[in-house]
Amino acid sequence: MKHLLWIYAAAVLWTQPVLAADDTLALVKARGYLQCGVSQGLPGFSNPDDKGGWQGIDIDLCKGVAAAIFGNADKVRFTPLSAKDRFTALQSGEIDVLARNTTWSLGRDTSLGVDFTAVNYYDGQGFMIRKDLSDGDGKAIKSVLQLNGATICTNQGTTTELNLADYFKSNNMTYEIVAYEKADEAIAAYNIERCDAYTTDQSALYAQRLKLTQPQAHIVLPEIISKEPLAPVVRQGDNQWSDVVRWTHFAMLNAEELGVSSDNVRAMRNSRNPSIRRLLGVDGRFGQALGLRKDWAYQIIQAVGNYGESFERNLGVNTPLKIKRGVNALWTNGGLQYAPPVR
Amino acid sequence: MDQWRSAICTPRSLSVFGEMVKRRALIQILLLASFLLAIGWLVSNVVANLQAQNISSGFGFLNERAGFGVAQSLIEYNEDSTYGRVLVVGLLNTLAVSIAGIILASLLGFVLGVARLSQNWIIAKLAAAYIEVFRNIPLLLQIFFLYFGVLRNLPSPRQSFALGEVVFLNNRGIVLPALVSGAGAVAYLIVALVAVAAAWILRKRALRIFRDTGQHVKFWTPLFGIITLSLLVAYSAVGLPFAWDIPVLKGFNYRGGVQMIPEFAALLLALSLYTAAFIAEIVRAGIASVSHGQSEAASALGLPAPISLRYVIIPQALRVIIPPLTSQYLNLTKNSSLAVAIAYPDIVSVFAGTSLSQVGQAVEIIFTTMMIYLALSLLTAYLMNRYNNHTALVGRNV
Numbered sequence: 001m002k003h004l005l006w007i008y009a010a011a012v013l014w015t016q017p018v019l020a021a022d023d024t025l026a027l028v029k030a031r032g033y034l035q036c037g038v039s040q041g042l043p044g045f046s047n048p049d050d051k052g053g054w055q056g057i058d059i060d061l062c063k064g065v066a067a068a069i070f071g072n073a074d075k076v077r078f079t080p081l082s083a084k085d086r087f088t089a090l091q092s093g094e095i096d097v098l099a100r101n102t103t104w105s106l107g108r109d110t111s112l113g114v115d116f117t118a119v120n121y122y123d124g125q126g127f128m129i130r131k132d133l134s135d136g137d138g139k140a141i142k143s144v145l146q147l148n149g150a151t152i153c154t155n156q157g158t159t160t161e162l163n164l165a166d167y168f169k170s171n172n173m174t175y176e177i178v179a180y181e182k183a184d185e186a187i188a189a190y191n192i193e194r195c196d197a198y199t200t201d202q203s204a205l206y207a208q209r210l211k212l213t214q215p216q217a218h219i220v221l222p223e224i225i226s227k228e229p230l231a232p233v234v235r236q237g238d239n240q241w242s243d244v245v246r247w248t249h250f251a252m253l254n255a256e257e258l259g260v261s262s263d264n265v266r267a268m269r270n271s272r273n274p275s276i277r278r279l280l281g282v283d284g285r286f287g288q289a290l291g292l293r294k295d296w297a298y299q300i301i302q303a304v305g306n307y308g309e310s311f312e313r314n315l316g317v318n319t320p321l322k323i324k325r326g327v328n329a330l331w332t333n334g335g336l337q338y339a340p341p342v343r
Numbered sequence: 344m345d346q347w348r349s350a351i352c353t354p355r356s357l358s359v360f361g362e363m364v365k366r367r368a369l370i371q372i373l374l375l376a377s378f379l380l381a382i383g384w385l386v387s388n389v390v391a392n393l394q395a396q397n398i399s400s401g402f403g404f405l406n407e408r409a410g411f412g413v414a415q416s417l418i419e420y421n422e423d424s425t426y427g428r429v430l431v432v433g434l435l436n437t438l439a440v441s442i443a444g445i446i447l448a449s450l451l452g453f454v455l456g457v458a459r460l461s462q463n464w465i466i467a468k469l470a471a472a473y474i475e476v477f478r479n480i481p482l483l484l485q486i487f488f489l490y491f492g493v494l495r496n497l498p499s500p501r502q503s504f505a506l507g508e509v510v511f512l513n514n515r516g517i518v519l520p521a522l523v524s525g526a527g528a529v530a531y532l533i534v535a536l537v538a539v540a541a542a543w544i545l546r547k548r549a550l551r552i553f554r555d556t557g558q559h560v561k562f563w564t565p566l567f568g569i570i571t572l573s574l575l576v577a578y579s580a581v582g583l584p585f586a587w588d589i590p591v592l593k594g595f596n597y598r599g600g601v602q603m604i605p606e607f608a609a610l611l612l613a614l615s616l617y618t619a620a621f622i623a624e625i626v627r628a629g630i631a632s633v634s635h636g637q638s639e640a641a642s643a644l645g646l647p648a649p650i651s652l653r654y655v656i657i658p659q660a661l662r663v664i665i666p667p668l669t670s671q672y673l674n675l676t677k678n679s680s681l682a683v684a685i686a687y688p689d690i691v692s693v694f695a696g697t698s699l700s701q702v703g704q705a706v707e708i709i710f711t712t713m714m715i716y717l718a719l720s721l722l723t724a725y726l727m728n729r730y731n732n733h734t735a736l737v738g739r740n741v
Contacts, residue, residue, distance in 0.1 A: 084697070084699060087703055088705050091396060091703075091705070111399045111702070112398060112703040113393075113397040113398035113703075136593060136594040136595070147595075148594060149593070149594040149595050150595045151515060156686070157697050157699070157700030157701070158700070161412070161697060162410045162701070164411075165410055166410070166422075175412065176412075176414060176515075176596070177411075178414050178604075178606070178686045179414070179686055180685070181683045181684060181686075181696065182684075185684065185686070188491060189686070192494055192495045193514050194514055194605070237396070237397065
């Protein structure tokens with residue numbers, strides 16, 4: 001991925017002053033497939049499976065976008081990106097959408113030339129330690145506040161490094177950071193006890209814990225030290241394209257709210273509920289207005305299911321990650337996931 | 344040249360020659376102008392593209408607060424420092440590992456190169472085996488192996504290997520006692536200055552006597568006396584000048600002393616071991632390039648092998664060794680950017696990595712990093728060329 005920076009530098013140097021990024025949708029349609037930037041392997045979000053395919057909620061979002069455009073969820077190619085290369089890949093046009101568990105922050109939104117679409121996972125930064133870790137007095141560690149002076153492993157080039165610094169500073173604690181380029185090396189170093197603690201988004205902690213020699217010998221501390229709204233990212237200035245990505249997520253949310261799932265979506269086209277009829281493209285011309293096919297949402301739900309299905313399949317309590325819906329439940333169930341209506 | 348020119352050029356052809364000079368100058372000017380134009384076009388393109396994409400540009404970010412921690416810093420650094428300071432911290436870390444690596448690799452490479460030519464079969468074959476193994480395995484793999492392989496077998500801080508309760512080895516690195524200057528440091532500084540001044544005066548005197556009378560005057564004995572005497576005076580006045588800062592286990596790790604992080608150790612070792620294999624081959628080639636007659640002549644004169652190596656073979660071999668050696672030094676410095684794989688905070692890791700990701704200004708940051716590596720390489724090459732000129736055969740200047 002290092003080559004990416006060079007390619008980007010070359011692209012910026014040589015291209016005509018206006019980069020052809022204004023109409024991503026037309027570009028994707030002409031190309032015949034969607035180019036989606038994902039992680040280098042984070043279970044639950046974007047992770048290669050044993051058959052060489054990709055699995056995760058970020059993957060489902062990309063497949064959903066492909067289904068909405070082409071009516072075929074397989075017309076998508078994935079580019080694994082490290083944390084520090086991801087924005088460059090998007091800026092340079094290497095990828096059309098970045099669905100890589102990326103935190104939405106003001107700084108990134110304003111200075112990187114990118115737009116965040118919709119939060120597809122509300123996360124927060126947490127810490128993982130060995131169960132038997134004790135502080136200087138031999139007391140077992142139960143809280144991040146006991147980690148004064150600890151060595152902490154993390155991934156380089158993320159908001160994690162900044163949150164860590166802020167949290168320890170505001171609590172008058174010191175720490176030593178060891179920041180690795182790839183999550184795999186960070187977790188490997190934590191595994192051989194290079195660090196006392198490993199910190200990243202809490203969902204990723206559960207995911208990375210599976211890679212340890214003895215996952216059950218480690219616990220995730222209760223504190224969440226930051227807000228990490230993870231959202232798919234597109235290039236700034238292409239509003240139609242950001243609408244397509246944003247409404248792909250919203251369609252999955254609305255489907256869950258309306259009880260439409262991959263199992264019943266075919267039958268639901270005959271539903272009398274006007275909201276469902278509008279969502280599935282039976283009534284109205286919302287698909288065309290987005291620049292997509294009429295049955296865009298139908299295609300999405302048929303391919304990857306509604307948000308709840310995607311969550312349970314990739315992250316939920318029946319997966320090795322065992323993450324509860326929590327704040328990612330629908331607003332009707334007391335969560336934060338809320339989609340504007342299709343009308 | 345001038346004589347030759349006037350000899351063959353008639354006045355007529357001279358004017359043609361003048362035309363030619365003008366034409367050449369014109370071509371040069373046009374070439375330069377088009378080159379500058381191309382550069383200007385590229386720069387304006389970059390600026391326009393970045394603006395069109397709403398990406399911030401310029402170097403203003405260097406004065407902004409970085410807000411993240413760095414594992415190893417040779418200068419004062421904390422989360423409130425600026426990106427500019429991150430750049431310096433990263434650069435110093437790169438320099439630290441490169442310079443230490445160059446020294447280690449040169450020493451090891453030299454020994455191996457000589458060993459490979461040894462008459463002793465075992466030594467020669469061992470050196471050959473080392474060289475073939477290390478230069479044929481990708482450096483990144485060696486770094487990973489040294490880092491994860493060694494780290495895995497080290498104990499946690501609370502079970503550290505201790506050497507006399509002052510030096511500790513654990514999976515957080517090596518902790519050594521540090522020297523901190525005490526109250527009487529100034530007195531000792533004066534002693535040191537006096538000793539240097541005395542040494543200089545005594546040496547001048549010895550040289551003068553040698554020039555005037557041809558007699559060797561030993562100036563070490565009085566100098567030694569002066570230093571001992573002034574040290575005694577200083578000690579009786581203020582006591583010891585330095586205190587030892589002994590590391591103590593506190594909380595999760597040792598506090599105090601100086602710490603060498605495992606990332607530095609692994610990277611340094613991997614770079615040195617890898618580059619030493621190449622240097623060994625260069626040294627071998629250099630020695631082999633010295634005609635066999637030279638060592639035969641040396642042994643005919645009765646010089647023992649070590650002396651003949653030191654004063655006859657190596658000075659001649661150096662002429663062949665230095666230029667390719669420079670390339671190896673440049674390679675080592677550039678290879679140090681592999682640090683990013685094992686979290687050693689070199690310039691690529693903290694500046695072209697973390698800072699780039701936070702600021703998002705790829706063009707400025709990558710350009711700066713490239714220029715720094717270019718400057719480092721040119722500086723190394725310049726110093727080595729100076730040394731090369733020094734060792735090269737002094738021919739008659741024509």
